[in-house]
Amino acid sequence: GAVVSQHPSWVICKSGTSVKIECRSLDFQATTMFWYRQFPKQSLMLMATSNEGSKATYEQGVEKDKFLINHASLTLSTLTVTSAHPEDSSFYICSASPGLGPYEQYFGPGTRLTVT
Amino acid sequence: GNSVTQMEGPVTLSEEAFLTINCTYTATGYPSLFWYVQYPGEGLQLLLKATKADDKGSNKGFEATYRKETTSFHLEKGSVQVSDSAVYFCALLTGNQFYFGTGTSLTVIP
Numbered sequence: 001g002a003v004v005s006q007h008p009s010w011v012i013c014k015s016g017t018s019v020k021i022e023c024r025s026l027d028f029q030a031t032t033m034f035w036y037r038q039f040p041k042q043s044l045m046l047m048a049t050s051n052e053g054s055k056a057t058y059e060q061g062v063e064k065d066k067f068l069i070n071h072a073s074l075t076l077s078t079l080t081v082t083s084a085h086p087e088d089s090s091f092y093i094c095s096a097s098p099g100l101g102p103y104e105q106y107f108g109p110g111t112r113l114t115v116t
Numbered sequence: 117g118n119s120v121t122q123m124e125g126p127v128t129l130s131e132e133a134f135l136t137i138n139c140t141y142t143a144t145g146y147p148s149l150f151w152y153v154q155y156p157g158e159g160l161q162l163l164l165k166a167t168k169a170d171d172k173g174s175n176k177g178f179e180a181t182y183r184k185e186t187t188s189f190h191l192e193k194g195s196v197q198v199s200d201s202a203v204y205f206c207a208l209l210t211g212n213q214f215y216f217g218t219g220t221s222l223t224v225i226p
Contacts, residue, residue, distance in 0.1 A: 004159055006159075009157075036216075041124075041218055042218055043120070043215070043216045043217060043218050043219075044205070044214075044216040046213060046214065093159070093160070095159075095160075105214070106159070107152075107154075107159035107160035107161070108159045109157060109158050109159045110159070
């Protein structure tokens with residue numbers, strides 16, 4: 001089946017630094033990738049949608065200058081959390097779709113970010 | 117607005133017990149409904165889905181029926197196994213966007 005990987009699986013960084021999370025589709029080309037955020041005991045919340053070669057579309061309330069998304073190729077999308085603060089600590093999940101919409105979506109295992 | 121509410125966990129069952137995880141939704145339009153499962157260390161995997169009212173999704177012994185009149189999509193399995201231990205997410209798709217529940221952790225003990 002379709003496999004999506006994320007790297008790193010867990011990262012700790014200091015306040016004020018930036019951290020990059022990678023999302024790769026290993027055995028298919030992902031036209032669209034999605035980034036979600038999950039707080040403990042809460043739902044996955046969609047942060048942004050990105051299509052290869054285009055600027056990401058951010059959901060309302062998500063700071064695009066803080067959460068930089070780059071979908072540079074059909075198999076790789078990156079999320080960079082800039083100037084991280086403790087409130088950015090969360091579980092970040094990406095997913096990838098080979099189609100043009102979210103109906104067929106394959107999820108990565110997630111990245112746990114802790115900002116100290 | 118659109119939202120999904122599912123029963124809080126964690127749920128602990130003995131092997132071969134009957135499982136129900138409740139899920140209700142609020143949506144505009146006519147959503148599709150999904151159950152995803154997440155095993156430890158892995159990504160969410162689609163377990164089953166239903167695209168219209170009265171459809172029943174089924175997979176691996178799990179079932180859920182799209183009930184428009186009660187806006188529900190409860191997940192059931194007649195006899196759970198230890199290997200079913202995971203986190204289960206109910207979700208709806210409408211307007212080209214997914215909305216997820218908070219997840220329900222299930223632990224099955226031998």
